[in-house]
Amino acid sequence: MSQKKVKKNQAEQATYARFEPHMKKDYTVLLPTMLPMHFSMMEGVFRAYGYNTVLLKNTGQAVIDKGLKYVHNDTCYPAQLVIGQFLDAIESGKYDTNKLALVITQTGGGCRASNYIFLLRKALERAGYGHVPVLSLNFSGLEKGSSLELSLGMIRRLVAAALYGDLLMHLVNQCRPYEKNEGDTERMADKWTAYLKNELHCGRLYKDRDMQKVYPKIIRDFASIEVEHRSVVRVGIVGEIFVKFSPLGNNDLEKFLIHEGAEPVVPDFVGFCLYCIYDMLMDYKLYKMGGKIKAKGAEIIYHYLVRRQRRMIEAVRQEGSFNAPTPFDVTVASLKGMIGIGMKMGEGWLLTAEMIELIEHGVKNIVCTQPFGCLPNHIAGKGMMKPLKEKYPDVNIVAIDYDAGATRVNQENRIKLMLANATPVPFRGKHESMPEEKTAQQAPIAEEKTETKEKELSKV
């Protein structure tokens, strides 16, 4: 929808506190936590651009209680947690609420998540903090006048933080289950996160060329961690973006799996960003919406990001100690018509694609996480279990609902059932296949064409 049209159609929004440019000077800006390492490095970037950001680390029952108190309890769990975390922080007394602002992400999709910012404002109002401005972090042009302004340089550094974060996440998950000396991996991760955060803050190590030089150092460093060579069950984690990544949202799922002797495999964060961009392309492709120029722009960004992601993956592959993550374009291609690529709300088709990609790369055990009552997951998650099991009879998928009322005992019991049926694989057993670079060069639009065809044919 064009900007002009929005203005005409848009009912006047309620008035709320806005973030004025002058506030940058002395306001503290709170960031919620989703991925601890990624967001920590991103914090460095925000600080470099003059935002006095603080990454929230508060967890526990108090956060959940605050969420329950101020957010409609039928709303998805991530909203309750994020808002609960903010309010818990505000009420901690650590911050001057007259000099405080909050940042929340907004995807602009057809799912409830686009409404989080409104729910947050409502909650603030009810809790008596209506004067605290909320900044939207989005790439869809929503919330003009109250969004975090992103310059090109800032975006480039954020991309770097996301890529580093993904790399560290993959390395950590492949070291921690095997480490001989408990805590080695975590120390290593902390060390690199702090280092990179500082580098990004100072405007270094975010250019492609520089990153290619750092990657091998990081990877080699992790490869030096003393490990036990033993067979383990590898478990993929997919699902709704927040509960998939956030330890707060999924009751420390990664830690639990490691404790049970399994190795978690988590498809990366940059993949989700790419998915969002891909959806813009699809709006044009399927519906001719958004205009050709915007689509072209999205396509350029898409290729740029895919290329950057491939560089990181290439570095892991060349070093050779670890299983390399899967490039996004390979993930897309693995979908093969299992679900329509237009299914773009929530995690949409990406959720299905990630499950297929995991299975095809030998990760046959999957935990599909979702907040209780997550609408898109009815379709892309639970709705796809049957065809997946038919196509890959040896897979072992369990869907786990996360919610303020759900108990760890129940969740863990179901995951244990999945683990009981899982087969261990050899230590860092290599992925079965590693597709070549060439798919990356194909334009996704053209690619989709053949894909739809295939899909339609398979239906007949």
Added chain:
Amino acid sequence: MKESLKIERLEKIAETVIGMDVGSTTAKLVVVENGEVVYSRYERHFSLVRQKALSMLGDIKEHLKGKKLRFAISGSAGYGIACAIGIPFVQEVFATSETVRAMAPQTDAVVELGGEDAKVIFFTGGTDERMNGSCAGGTGAFIDQMATLLDVTPTELDELARKHRRLYPIASRCGVFAKTDIQPLLNQGASKEDVAASIYQAVVNQTVSGLAQGRRITGNVMFLGGPLYYCRGLRERFKETLQLSDEAAIFPDYALYAVAMGAAIYASTQEVITDIDSLEEALSRTPRTESAAPAHRPLFANDEEYKAFTERHARASVDTVDISSYEGDAYLGIDCGSTTTKLVLMTADQKILYSYYHSNRGNPVEIVRSQLEEIYRLIGDRVKIAGAAVTGYGEELIKNAFHVDYGIVETIAHFTAARHFNPEVDFILDIGGQDIKCFHIANRSIDSIMLNEACSSGCGSFIETFAKSLGYGAEEFSKLGLLSRAPVDLGSRCTVFMNSSVKQAQKDGASVEDISAGLCMSVVKNAIYKVIRASSADELGKHIVVQGGTFLNDAVLRSFELEIGRDVVRPAIAGLMGAYGAALYAQNRIQKDGKQTTVLSREELAAFVHTSRAATCRGCTNHCQLTVNSFGNGEKYISGNQCERGAGISPDRIVTLPNLYEFKRQSLMSLASGEGKRGTIGLPLALGMYEMYPFFHRIFTELGFRVVNSGFSSRNLYMKGQYSIPSDTACYPAKLMHGHIEKLIEEGVDAIFYPCLTYNFDEKMSDNHYNCPVVAYYSELLRSNLDSLSRVKFLYPYLNINDENVLTDGLFAMLEEHFERIPRAEIKRAVKRGYEAHKAHMEAIREEGERAMKFARENGRRILILSGRPYHIDPEINHGIDKLALSLGFVVVSEDAVPTDLPPRRLTVLNQWTYHARLYRAAQYATQHADTELVQLVSFGCGIDAVTTDEVHTILEEGGKLYTQIKIDEITNLGAVKIRLRSLIGALEERADTEAPLECTYTELEEGVHQ
């Protein structure tokens, strides 16, 4: 169990093998030597897991002395002790599979019901093990709960069930839904036998739909677990539903021990060898670990606090007068609630002569009869019953049976009573056995009413059930809570979750005191945050009166005061407030009306008989299940009917008020199917198609297809597609889609069309025009889960319906692939016709809306905007709520029939869904018209309505209107809906009486916008 049972696989194991299964409520133990089961035990553990394990092993200590043991533990409550004593643990479903593979390899599938878990395991065609997810009814705990409700033991329940004659539909998804189905059945006089069997059937349905998820349970099916072992009636239901022959349905005599045996098999594969002494030693070591569960503050910090508390509340009492000496008029109030029946006999100066509070044991008529008899005996000729009123679920039944003067809706009764205690009352919270009701009072009339829904269930009977399951009486249990030093935090969502929270707390070593107090906190939090949705005490009010039987529990009362940080008034007769309010009402009204009471006299009562029988209404195609109550004197009371016809009123006496829901249904059905020279296309009449039908019907008809739809939904249609539903928490409208597709396939259509529409029509009313994810992409799920779809062409293209050319291209591509090529120009022409048809359809609805509202205004009727989604007009989805509203005198208008020319309103949400934008608009319209009310229909599981309900609520509240929300699901009890609608009417009438005019006018609101 037969002691001669052999597990061949264990024959060669030299050591004694022990398998233990610690489930949610029971512990099982098997001892196997040389492949032979030499010992087995099955006992309830009352959550004292460690102690139970110890005593069970102690029982066979002599036998095990000096032997080498292989020992493994399984079960949902077993993990903790397994870890603590260093014994192998095996997940219980996995253990079951081991047993079945070893004992009965011919088994194709296993159904296992436990205390709180339900499991289905498929063996043939790919092993698949499934457990109930987070939303789960149909388990042993559920059956126990239902037995309590019927006031029978589980064994008696089983005996009753086997004598049933018919089945009623009962929801088993959750206790709340089931209770709201069962209670009215009982109150309306349905036989316990039939209800008992219906409860079992509900469990079966829940298992089949919740766990089979697209796979049929066929072949040789083995049934395991306690409930299936003990309840023969339940077995019958399973056999019949799954259509299993006697041979195919396997009920092994080791049904109780399957998991324990599996654990034994698992133990034999593990390396750990132990002996009884070290086991005992490990088990008795530090039985209580430091509680890891988060804790609340204690209810009372010290004795002084407790003393002050009890003294303060002792003040809110009512005077009583000795019934054996009083002379004069008296007024009777009856509160025939869902689980309890309450009676109050009151003097003319409003003192209490007699009161009664008791569980209604599923037969309220008999209780009221015997109580009346008792009252007549006590009052002799000194006292005259001058008037009577009845309220509660059983209101109509009791009113008809005993000729009670007035029947009033509960909310009004409670308000009347509360006002008596505190004329300034501005907030009332009533927590009863299974209802939570609360309402704000403004301008001396009821302002907004909130009732609990599914997922906000924790009420009084919940604490009671828990007390029982832990082996305590309700009162004793609640007293323990007062002593708690660290009440556990148990969360607040639903009873099923709460069960597992308790399990976890016990595992962490919480005491019964802490659990009791924790449960009270949960009930309170549930009421405050889920039902009332308040975030501070100020949102509740300054003068809060709490009542209902549950508040007689001091621990609940204290928890509430602590949570909101404010003192409240609890009348000493908290449990009797409904009845007392009814008595006050009767006195007030009968004096105003100046009439004589009609209540059965002593003599009439002596001749009173009551019988009930079941019948099916033949008034229309709905075929409502009726219960006909006869009272001996030729009088009848019929219940269960959705409209007046069932009540035996002849059709010509029924006033037909305009009903937009009916209008929309008829206009959909009036669309004829054309010539089918190109083939037949079936459109499933579900989800978005309810609105898109005229649009696509015209397009395909123009193109020369015969277009058929799947008709309106019905229960049978749902059952037809139930087997392929993969997600049991999806909304009912979505689940119905499966049946619609099956029906179209049966009808032999060539193709079925339900497109994927990310975007709906852009009505220029909102920031964006999305569909909800379920409406938009349900086809993707259908294609993946309905095997039968392979028999037809299933067309589900991604289309843009807002752009004529893009839509034409999309349809062109789709048709080209599946049919003979149709020229693009022809399609474009058809698309144009389609837009015309859609426009005409929407305009017709608005015109009819105008006409209906004009009619209402000319005839002095209230207008009710029954605000939902297009698919809510489906009679199976709305369960006849539109007709119910009509019967209460409303003109019914739908959300898309209100005028569209309203100035935009300020919203505090992102208005990005087409259907939902209409809700805001409709709410806005209601605030501008004094004669218009809005009731929002919400389908259970609709995530988006979590956003819209708050907003609609705000719009209405700011506009001085009452907000009423009705949550509907697979099965909805109209009785509860009726209470809500009548409460709404009652509140409106109260408002009219107290002359609080609705001052919110059009101009005023507009000014607000421009400020």
